Amino acid sequence: MSEALLAVTDLQVAYGHIEAVQGISFEVHGGEIRTLVGANGAGKSTTLLALSGLVKAKAGSVRFEGEELTRLKTHQIVERGLVQVAEGRAILTTLTVRENLELGAYRRPRSRDGRSAIASDLERVLALFPRLHERIDGLAGNLSGGEQQMLAIGRALLARPRLLLLDEPSMGLAPIIVQGIFRTLREINAEGLTIFLVEQNVRQALKIADHGYVIENGRIVLSDSGERLLGDPKVLAAYLGG
Numbered sequence: 001m002s003e004a005l006l007a008v009t010d011l012q013v014a015y016g017h018i019e020a021v022q023g024i025s026f027e028v029h030g031g032e033i034r035t036l037v038g039a040n041g042a043g044k045s046t047t048l049l050a051l052s053g054l055v056k057a058k059a060g061s062v063r064f065e066g067e068e069l070t071r072l073k074t075h076q077i078v079e080r081g082l083v084q085v086a087e088g089r090a091i092l093t094t095l096t097v098r099e100n101l102e103l104g105a106y107r108r109p110r111s112r113d114g115r116s117a118i119a120s121d122l123e124r125v126l127a128l129f130p131r132l133h134e135r136i137d138g139l140a141g142n143l144s145g146g147e148q149q150m151l152a153i154g155r156a157l158l159a160r161p162r163l164l165l166l167d168e169p170s171m172g173l174a175p176i177i178v179q180g181i182f183r184t185l186r187e188i189n190a191e192g193l194t195i196f197l198v199e200q201n202v203r204q205a206l207k208i209a210d211h212g213y214v215i216e217n218g219r220i221v222l223s224d225s226g227e228r229l230l231g232d233p234k235v236l237a238a239y240l241g242g
């Protein structure tokens, strides 16, 4: 088995007396798609926020390539290559598509080589999302929900992630659009990017994941390959209407 790119051990996060994440452990290996699935309020977003340093871990360890992240600030974590696509997308509606994408690259060096690397990453993102290409100089606020989600992912890709974190990219989107987004995630992964995906859309997430974790009330209750979880009677009963 390969060594974990991300290793989370006994992570706990609390909001005052609300114990949102109660000592969870999981790993993400290089080249994989892993997912953390669960119901409303289970602790998925809180887990992601803790990885990025946006909420403070009360206890536990988050190691990325062997380095402890819980003591670092968010911008330092992003510099290490942990880049989050925000829930609800958080795109800037009064800027153009191009300007939103360029924001993803704002921390990257602007030397000649740096600029040409950004330009080629932009080209790759536009090839991945032809809809964005067509609307590159239009306002982001005029995009559909699915296109805004593509833009949020594209912007994160321009930060050159080594591990892409996504919080419910399927939220509020029609099933056909969700399938398109997930197909693209698979494509990005096939090109070598490691992905950690948090989802309430258990079926779609497990379909694309090498490995899945099920979180309930702040604790991981199941851990198995995506395929086996999809066929697990407990998962079927609780999440897939089986």
Ligand SMILES: Nc1ncnc2c1ncn2[C@@H]1O[C@H](COP(=O)(O)OP(=O)(O)OP(=O)(O)O)[C@@H](O)[C@H]1O
Residues within 6 Å of the ligand: 015, 018, 020, 038, 039, 040, 041, 042, 043, 044, 045, 046, 047, 200
């Ligand atoms: N800022 C906050 N202050 C207090 N409690 C919070 C805060 N954010 C989340 N919680 C609580 O922490 C628990 C976990 O919430 P979290 O948002 O992590 O769940 P989630 O799995 O992402 O849910 P959803 O699928 O609805 O996004 C819930 O009980 C929630 O009410």
Ligand SMILES: [Mg+2]
Residues within 6 Å of the ligand: 044, 045, 046, 087, 167
């Ligand atoms: Mg959430």
